Amino acid sequence: MLRLRGSLVGLAGTIAIAVASPALAGEDFRLEIGPAVAGGDNFKVKNAVVMVRPLACDDPASVVMTGSAVGIVNGVRQSVSLKLLPLRTPGVHAVTKQWPDGTWVLNLTARCPAREVTAGALVPLGAKDVFIRDKSRFFTHAATEADVDASLTALVGR
Amino acid sequence: MLMMHESRRLARYHDGQLAPAAAQSVERHLARCARCRRELDEIRFAAELVRQLAVRTAPSSLWPAIEDALATPQSPSLRMPVLRWAASLVAIVVIVAGAYWYASRVTGPWEVALDNAGPTRMSEGQWIETAASSRARITVGDIGTVDVSPETRVQLGTTQRDQYRLALTRGTISARIAAPPRLFFVETPASTVVDLGCAYTVRVDDEGGGLLRVTEGWASLEWKGREALVPAGASSRTRPNVGPGTPWFDDASAALQQALAAFDFAGGGRDALNIVLAEARVRDTLTLWHLLSRVDAADRSRVFDRIAGLTPVPATVSRENVLLLDAQTLTHLREELAWKW
Numbered sequence: 001m002l003r004l005r006g007s008l009v010g011l012a013g014t015i016a017i018a019v020a021s022p023a024l025a026g027e028d029f030r031l032e033i034g035p036a037v038a039g040g041d042n043f044k045v046k047n048a049v050v051m052v053r054p055l056a057c058d059d060p061a062s063v064v065m066t067g068s069a070v071g072i073v074n075g076v077r078q079s080v081s082l083k084l085l086p087l088r089t090p091g092v093h094a095v096t097k098q099w100p101d102g103t104w105v106l107n108l109t110a111r112c113p114a115r116e117v118t119a120g121a122l123v124p125l126g127a128k129d130v131f132i133r134d135k136s137r138f139f140t141h142a143a144t145e146a147d148v149d150a151s152l153t154a155l156v157g158r
Numbered sequence: 159m160l161m162m163h164e165s166r167r168l169a170r171y172h173d174g175q176l177a178p179a180a181a182q183s184v185e186r187h188l189a190r191c192a193r194c195r196r197e198l199d200e201i202r203f204a205a206e207l208v209r210q211l212a213v214r215t216a217p218s219s220l221w222p223a224i225e226d227a228l229a230t231p232q233s234p235s236l237r238m239p240v241l242r243w244a245a246s247l248v249a250i251v252v253i254v255a256g257a258y259w260y261a262s263r264v265t266g267p268w269e270v271a272l273d274n275a276g277p278t279r280m281s282e283g284q285w286i287e288t289a290a291s292s293r294a295r296i297t298v299g300d301i302g303t304v305d306v307s308p309e310t311r312v313q314l315g316t317t318q319r320d321q322y323r324l325a326l327t328r329g330t331i332s333a334r335i336a337a338p339p340r341l342f343f344v345e346t347p348a349s350t351v352v353d354l355g356c357a358y359t360v361r362v363d364d365e366g367g368g369l370l371r372v373t374e375g376w377a378s379l380e381w382k383g384r385e386a387l388v389p390a391g392a393s394s395r396t397r398p399n400v401g402p403g404t405p406w407f408d409d410a411s412a413a414l415q416q417a418l419a420a421f422d423f424a425g426g427g428r429d430a431l432n433i434v435l436a437e438a439r440v441r442d443t444l445t446l447w448h449l450l451s452r453v454d455a456a457d458r459s460r461v462f463d464r465i466a467g468l469t470p471v472p473a474t475v476s477r478e479n480v481l482l483l484d485a486q487t488l489t490h491l492r493e494e495l496a497w498k499w
Contacts, residue, residue, distance in 0.1 A: 034497035037376055037389040041339045043355025046375030046390075053497070 027056040028140050029112045031121040033131065036094070039087050045094040050106065050123055050131045052084075053092045057112035060091030064111045067095065070148050071104035072156060082106070097129055104129075105151045109142040118142050122151040163187075164194050172201045192269060192300045196279070268314045269297040286312045288329070298322045298342055302335035315345070330361040334374075349381040349396040356390070366398040371408070387492070389499060392444060397423050404448045407499070411437045418445065431457060435464045443468055443495045451483055458483075465491075469498050 032055050036048040045051075054063045067082040078100075084093040095106060106123040120139040124132045137143070137151060164187045170176050171184045188195050270286060271277045272294045280286070286294050286306055294306040296314070299322060306312055310329025315322070324331070325345040334357040335342045342353040347366030351358070356375030362368045370379055370386075371393045379386040379394050381401030386394040394405035403422035406415055417433035420426030431453060438446055446468075449461050462480050465471065472494050479487035 032497055035390065035499050036374070037499065038493075038496040040493065041354045041376055043336065043338055043375060046355045051497075 028119075029054065029056045029110075029115055029117040030119045030138055030140060031055070031108060031110055033108075033121060033123055033133070033136060035131075039092065039094055040089070042087060045085060045087065045096070048085075048094040048096050049125065049129050050095050051087075051092060052095065052108055052110075052121065053089075054110050054112060054119065057091070057110075058114050059112075062113050063091050064113070065091075065093050065108065066110075067106060067108040069099040069104050069106050070152060071099060071102045072152065073100055073102035077152075078102070084108075103152070103156055105148060105155060106131075107143055107148055120147075122147060124151055124155040163191065163197075165197055168194065168198050169201055172198060190300070192297050196269070268317070270314075271295045271297075280314055282314055282316055284314050286310075286314070296324070298333075298335065301337035301341060302333065304334075305332045307331065315343075326360060326362050327366075328362055328364065330359060332359045333357065339376075346396065348398045348400070349379040349402050352378045352380055354378060354387075358388075368396040370394050370396070386448060389444065389496070391499075395419065395422065404445055404452060406445045407441050410439070410442055410445070413437050414442065414445070428457065431461075435460065438464060438468065440468045440498050444499055447488075447492050447495055450480065450488065455481070465495070469495070 032053050034051045034053075036046055036051060038051040038053075039045045039048060052065065052067075054060050054065070057063050065084050065086075067084055069080045069082055071078055071080075080099045082095060082098055084095060086093050095108075104125045106121075106125065108121045108123065109118065110120075111118045118141055120141060120143040122137045122139075122143050124135045126132045132155075135151075135154065137147065139147070143151075164171075164184050167176060167180065167184055171181055174181075176184065188198065268280045268282075268284075269277045270280045272286075272288075273292050277297065286296070288294055288306055288308050288310050290308050292308060296304040296306065296312070298304060299317065299320065301320075301322070304312075304324065307330040310331060311327045312329075312331060313325040313327070315324055317323075321341055321343070323343045323345065327347065331344065333342065333344070333353065335353045335355065337353070337355065339354040340352055344351040344360060346360065346362050346368045348362075348368050351360050351368075351370055354376035356372055356377045358370060358372040358374075358377045360368060360370045368379075370377060370388055372388045372390050374390050376387060376389050378388065379396050379402035381396065384401040386396075386402035386405045388394045388405045391409070392405045392407045395403040397403070400423060404418050406418055414434055414437035417426060417430040417437070421430035421434065424430075431449070434442075434445065434449070443465050446461055446465050450458055453461055458481050462477060466477075471477075471491065475491045475494065476484075476487055480491060
């Protein structure tokens with residue numbers, strides 16, 4: 001009887017966690033981008049080109065975020081490894097300008113250790129390094145070289 | 159930006175009493191710290207006043223009194239080391255308290271450059287008035303600058319405890335501030351512009367109405383508890399005796415902008431609100447979020463439903479609490495919506 005009761009409690013707990021946790025509810029781990037004001041009133045990142053945060057990771061603070069800027073400057077392709085600035089809100093990072101003037105796509109990758117999943121985003125930049133939301137692409141994996149090439153080609157051809 | 163100021167060493171620097179390395183360190187700091195440059199100017203000014211005092215010979219009648227005083231034995235109590243130390247300590251406390259009171263009361267005058275000329279010192283209460291072809295630049299301590307456009311009238315306000323205040327009565331200024339929120343304020347006839355870490359332009363017309371346009375970060379317009387939070391890329395109007403209107407993104411449709419002006423300042427009512435709701439894009443949830451607290455209860459649910467129709471509202475945001483205008487819930491909703499702007 002006690003064993004049955006214990007099993008029922010365990011089952012109820014599992015169901016509760018499954019309902020409450022986006023990870024177990026089948027929601028894909030992914031990235032979301034936003035303007036500098038998405039970082040709140042942190043004046044140190046008011047010049048950020050873009051903010052990025054992970055979605056559907058149970059422990060956002062544990063997310064490992066990396067990025068690079070891939071671009072074309074004077075007809076020559078370049079890649080710059082990015083330093084992402086973590087903000088007070090767990091998982092939220094600011095991307096500030098770290099590349100010379102040119103045509104650039106930001107290649108962002110995040111890993112959620114708890115779920116052992118990876119997500120990616122390609123964020124093209126327009127004039128004055130304003131990110132182009134409707135041309136941005138989001139993946140449930142790291143963007144491939146082909147994905148980056150396609151985004152950069154589309155941006156150059158705009 | 160936080161930095162250690164050099165107030166302690168400025169007098170010795172002025173008198174040439176610092177070692178070369180220390181003097182160079184002070185010079186490097188002065189190059190980037192307007193506040194310490196002001197303090198050094200005050201020290202120079204005081205030293206110059208002392209230097210200009212005429213040297214007078216004391217009248218011979220004064221000497222007997224001085225000699226009598228020197229001949230009088232000192233008070234035995236002051237000769238006791240403990241009491242002498244106590245007296246010194248009290249003196250130090252009084253001096254430090256006085257210095258702290260003075261420093262907290264006045265952080266120095268404003269620095270203003272007119273028409274690309276060199277900076278000059280101006281005091282609280284002074285006015286800057288530019289002609290049709292003249293400009294000015296105001297240095298706001300060590301936190302930023304304000305460019306004054308032609309045909310503008312600005313009064314320099316108080317500079318207490320690292321807070322800076324200007325009053326703009328007519329014309330246009332552009333501010334660029336790099337500091338934590340709520341250190342720089344611009345009073346206009348219709349609202350106060352509060353810097354939340356940003357760059358912006360504010361224009362005041364002849365009737366006292368204003369237009370705030372933010373290019374970086376955030377600023378807010380505040381008047382009698384009414385507030386408009388304006389992020390980069392957005393604008394907001396303000397009118398005397400009405401206060402801040404509802405902010406909008408500059409790339410919103412012309413129809414939305416016109417309807418918003420009618421709603422805020424021309425009694426546009428529900429007709430104007432209907433146009434705003436119909437014209438709103440995901441990004442215009444900035445405008446809709448502000449409208450939540452500006453419409454009556456009957457329309458509030460329509461505004462919230464429009465927001466929810468444009469973008470998913472997180473499960474952590476309770477519709478019921480939004481409709482009750484719960485401050486914490488509204489803030490949470492705004493922080494989430496900001497990701498879509």
